Amino acid sequence: MPSKWASIILAVGLGVTSLARADRSAKPTVESIGDEVMCLCGCVATLNHCPHRDCATVAEVRAIIEKEIAAGKDETTILQDLAIRYGVQVLASPPGKGFNLTAWILPGVGLLAGLSFVVIIVRRWRKPSPAVADASPKPVDPKLLAAVEEEMKASGLGVRD
Amino acid sequence: MNQLGSLSLAAALAFAAYAVVAGALGGKLRSLRVTRSAERATLAFFVMITLAVVALEYLILTDKFHNAYVSEHSNRDLFTFYKVAALWAGQEGSLLFWTWLLSLYSALAILLNRKKNRQLMPYVVAVLMGTGTFFSSLVLFVANPFQELSLISAAGTQPFAPPDGNGLNPLLQYHPMVIHPPMLYLGYVGMVVPFAFAMAALITRQLGDNWIRTTRRWTMVPWMLLGLGILLGGNWAYAVLGWGGYWAWDPVENASLLPWLSGTAFLHSVMIQEKRGMLKVWNVVLVITTFFLSIFGTFLTRSGIVSSVHAFAQSRIGPFFAVFLCVIVFFSVTLLFLRLDHLKSENKLDSLVSRESGFLFNNWILLALVFAVLWGTLFPLISKAVQGVTVTVGAPFFNKTAVPMGLLLLFLTGAGPLLAWRKTSFQSLKRNFVVPLIIAGAAGVILLIAGVRHFYAWMTLFLSAFVAACVLGEFWKGARTRMKTARENFAQALYNLTMRNTRRYGGYVVHLGVVVLFIGFAGLAFNTQSKGLMREGDLLRVKDYLLRCDGLVSGETPNYEYTRALITVTKDGHAFTSMHPEKRFYKASQQPTSYVAIHPTLAEDLYVVLAGLDQDTGKAVIEVFVNPLVMWVWIGGVVVFLGTLLALVPSRVEREMAEIRRTQQDIAVQASDAI
Numbered sequence: 001m002p003s004k005w006a007s008i009i010l011a012v013g014l015g016v017t018s019l020a021r022a023d024r025s026a027k028p029t030v031e032s033i034g035d036e037v038m039c040l041c042g043c044v045a046t047l048n049h050c051p052h053r054d055c056a057t058v059a060e061v062r063a064i065i066e067k068e069i070a071a072g073k074d075e076t077t078i079l080q081d082l083a084i085r086y087g088v089q090v091l092a093s094p095p096g097k098g099f100n101l102t103a104w105i106l107p108g109v110g111l112l113a114g115l116s117f118v119v120i121i122v123r124r125w126r127k128p129s130p131a132v133a134d135a136s137p138k139p140v141d142p143k144l145l146a147a148v149e150e151e152m153k154a155s156g157l158g159v160r161d
Numbered sequence: 162m163n164q165l166g167s168l169s170l171a172a173a174l175a176f177a178a179y180a181v182v183a184g185a186l187g188g189k190l191r192s193l194r195v196t197r198s199a200e201r202a203t204l205a206f207f208v209m210i211t212l213a214v215v216a217l218e219y220l221i222l223t224d225k226f227h228n229a230y231v232s233e234h235s236n237r238d239l240f241t242f243y244k245v246a247a248l249w250a251g252q253e254g255s256l257l258f259w260t261w262l263l264s265l266y267s268a269l270a271i272l273l274n275r276k277k278n279r280q281l282m283p284y285v286v287a288v289l290m291g292t293g294t295f296f297s298s299l300v301l302f303v304a305n306p307f308q309e310l311s312l313i314s315a316a317g318t319q320p321f322a323p324p325d326g327n328g329l330n331p332l333l334q335y336h337p338m339v340i341h342p343p344m345l346y347l348g349y350v351g352m353v354v355p356f357a358f359a360m361a362a363l364i365t366r367q368l369g370d371n372w373i374r375t376t377r378r379w380t381m382v383p384w385m386l387l388g389l390g391i392l393l394g395g396n397w398a399y400a401v402l403g404w405g406g407y408w409a410w411d412p413v414e415n416a417s418l419l420p421w422l423s424g425t426a427f428l429h430s431v432m433i434q435e436k437r438g439m440l441k442v443w444n445v446v447l448v449i450t451t452f453f454l455s456i457f458g459t460f461l462t463r464s465g466i467v468s469s470v471h472a473f474a475q476s477r478i479g480p481f482f483a484v485f486l487c488v489i490v491f492f493s494v495t496l497l498f499l500r501l502d503h504l505k506s507e508n509k510l511d512s513l514v515s516r517e518s519g520f521l522f523n524n525w526i527l528l529a530l531v532f533a534v535l536w537g538t539l540f541p542l543i544s545k546a547v548q549g550v551t552v553t554v555g556a557p558f559f560n561k562t563a564v565p566m567g568l569l570l571l572f573l574t575g576a577g578p579l580l581a582w583r584k585t586s587f588q589s590l591k592r593n594f595v596v597p598l599i600i601a602g603a604a605g606v607i608l609l610i611a612g613v614r615h616f617y618a619w620m621t622l623f624l625s626a627f628v629a630a631c632v633l634g635e636f637w638k639g640a641r642t643r644m645k646t647a648r649e650n651f652a653q654a655l656y657n658l659t660m661r662n663t664r665r666y667g668g669y670v671v672h673l674g675v676v677v678l679f680i681g682f683a684g685l686a687f688n689t690q691s692k693g694l695m696r697e698g699d700l701l702r703v704k705d706y707l708l709r710c711d712g713l714v715s716g717e718t719p720n721y722e723y724t725r726a727l728i729t730v731t732k733d734g735h736a737f738t739s740m741h742p743e744k745r746f747y748k749a750s751q752q753p754t755s756y757v758a759i760h761p762t763l764a765e766d767l768y769v770v771l772a773g774l775d776q777d778t779g780k781a782v783i784e785v786f787v788n789p790l791v792m793w794v795w796i797g798g799v800v801v802f803l804g805t806l807l808a809l810v811p812s813r814v815e816r817e818m819a820e821i822r823r824t825q826q827d828i829a830v831q832a833s834d835a836i
Contacts, residue, residue, distance in 0.1 A: 031690070035557065036557050038555060045404065046555060048404070049404035049405075049406070049409065087550070088550060088552055088553075089550070089551060089552065089553055090553075091553060092553055092555035092556060092558070093554060093555060093557040093558035094544070094552045094553075094554060094558065098548075099544070099547055099548050100544065100552055103536070103540045103544075103552070103558065104558075106532075106536055107529070107532065107533035107537070107562045110529050110532040110533065110536070111529040111533075111566070114525045114528060114529045114532075115525060118521050118522065118524075118525045121521065122513060122518055125439070125506070125509050150642055150646070151646070
């Protein structure tokens with residue numbers, strides 16, 4: 001029964017999310033790339049958000065992006081070209097190569113390490129000692145449990161506090 | 162007045178140092194007399210720092226420009242409202258303000274614990290005033306706001322007072338900016354109290370539930386204020402910086418988010434210790450982490466080690482903060498290791514599907530998020546040290562790493578509260594999850610039919626529907642049960658249900674607020690912008706809006722000169738609104754800034770910026786943004802704030818328990834006084 005429910009939920013979830021993901025490979029625009037590129041005028045903002053309205057850097061880089069989009073290049077190639085021309089500082093996020101790759105990998109490693117830690121803790125905590133196992137209580141009558149839950153909820157002190 | 166300020170600071174430093182020694186001695190010797198002396202010294206520290214704050218405010222409000230700080234951060238024509246705020250506009254003043262808030266929290270901690278936690282209090286005072294000693298010595302010796310200007314000439318050094326000051330940074334001259342820093346600082350500084358209680362509990366080996374119960378509220382208040390500060394900061398960025406957004410993953414923004422995230426983890430995991438006597442080491446680690454990150458945030462904001470649009474004050478205080486951070490880590494981690502034997506878990510985990518494991522997963526995601534944000538914030542520095550190049554880590558990096566984690570967290574916001582303590586049966590899971598999943602599924606399909614194809618936006622809205630159904634379902638089920646058993650109408654049942662257990666239902670309101678916030682965030686995927694050159698009669702179309710320029714007007718106030726664009730907006734052919742964005746030029750600081758015009762609605766904001774005047778044509782450069790759902794971000798923030806307030810109200814049952822505990826403690830205090 002549980003596996004049937006899990007399969008249905010998984011199937012629906014995967015189906016719907018794949019539908020929603022269908023729009024991700026859109027054609028690059030100056031605006032979309034402008035969010036991925038830093039303005040190098042010293043403003044510490046992306047190309048789209050540079051506060052200097054007559055910024056020469058913004059005008060120059062936007063012109064290059066427009067030209068490359070017109071030439072049919074994709075977003076990755078345009079970003080690579082800009083990094084070659086201006087240095088990696090022009091990219092709003094680290095390139096996925098060499099030491100900079102660690103910037104991308106470590107958050108994932110941290111996430112997985114944390115998950116492993118939680119799993120280890122849970123497994124250790126779940127191991128019952130023989131004494132505890134022997135003294136395990138008899139199963140409670142589900143009707144009685146439901147009645148207690150109902151009563152506690154009515155008092156605002158539900159069992160899931 | 163400058164001498165009075167410096168003298169007050171010197172006296173405050175002496176009181177703080179004395180309180181550290183007396184507190185530690187009072188605890189060691191178990192002497193109530195010495196401990197009370199340490200507490201009185203802490204109160205004197207508060208009085209002295211208050212005196213210094215009053216002295217600096219007096220100098221600012223009366224335009225005493227012979228004071229270097231006043232001359233740098235105020236001017237004669239600045240509104241009084243902003244003059245008050247000039248206290249925290251610069252390095253020296255903001256550090257003094259930080260110290261004053263610390264003294265205020267310390268005084269409150271003492272006054273509210275005169276009859277409670279007597280074994281902990283000597284060390285609580287010592288830790289609070291250890292921090293006070295650091296900050297007051299910093300304000301006195303390194304960043305003193307009471308320095309006088311002087312003119313050095315052949316005739317010698319003469320006192321000097323310029324006719325007017327440089328004025329407040331124009332970006333700070335915005336109403337919410339007056340309350341944003343105090344809220345943020347109240348959040349940062351307040352985390353010192355739970356840290357002090359944790360350290361005192363470790364020192365005295367009093368590691369039962371008492372310190373946890375005491376610190377829960379002391380954590381919730383700064384957590385709430387820090388959240389409010391972050392929200393106000395976002396509102397400021399949105400209305401003043403003029404780039405159309407409220408969050409840019411700027412290092413200083415990240416620094417404020419980090420202690421809020423770890424504080425959130427603590428507020429959840431603390432419940433496991435209270436209910437099941439588990440996660441004792443983890444809770445101490447979270448308190449230490451949160452305090453460390455609070456000081457780290459102040460360090461990041463004030464030291465200038467990272468490039469940020471927010472780093473308004475930068476100076477040589479960085480190394481002092483670095484040393485203080487090392488001291489915190491060394492002291493607290495050593496103490497934690499020495500007391501590991503006293504922090505053993507009292508219970509085992511009964512099931513993987515339980516409230517306890519739900520909290521563990523919640524903590525896992527929150528801490529992974531802290532790590533990802535911290536790593537991204539510091540990576541430019543690490544990259545510079547390793548490869549000699551400062552690599553930029555901006556919004557795209559954080560959006561790719563933090564957003565998926567945020568969505569996992571959103572899922573747990575709804576799923577966690579539906580799990581029972583100890584063990585959740587499959588039947589119970591089915592009973593609790595089927596309806597929310599059906600509602601979320603229906604919402605997901607409707608969104609797809611409505612054309613929402615952006616993956617993250619769709620997922621956010623889908624999960625928001627799920628969480629809202631979960632949380633509202635809890636209110637509904639609880640109220641319905643009360644209606645049956647207590648024969649109350651729905652409103653009465655809902656009210657009594659909530660007031661019987663404010664902590665639980667306040668928490669649910671906070672979770673609803675988080676849902677509303679995420680709905681607001683989802684709007685980011687649909688932002689539209691356009692830019693055009695306009696003079697009188699010119700038109701600019703953005704989505705359904707048609708903007709017509711009715712002309713430009715110029716003028717001046719005593720504080721600034723302005724150029725204002727008069728714009729009439731029609732929507733779908735009907736008159737909609739008039740908007741007047743401005744470009745201002747502040748006279749004292751000689752700096753320009755934009756004053757954005759925003760027309761907010763629940764569906765979307767129309768956001769118009771007068772970016773400047775085109776040099777060739779003389780036309781106004783108008784930028785227009787249509788930002789959907791932004792209003793929900795502010796509403797969500799307010800709901801989180803109100804939910805936290807509700808959770809802070811003692812519930813009826815809690816009040817009865819507290820009364821019993823108070824009676825027991827009174828008896829204990831009377832006994833110790835008699836000894």
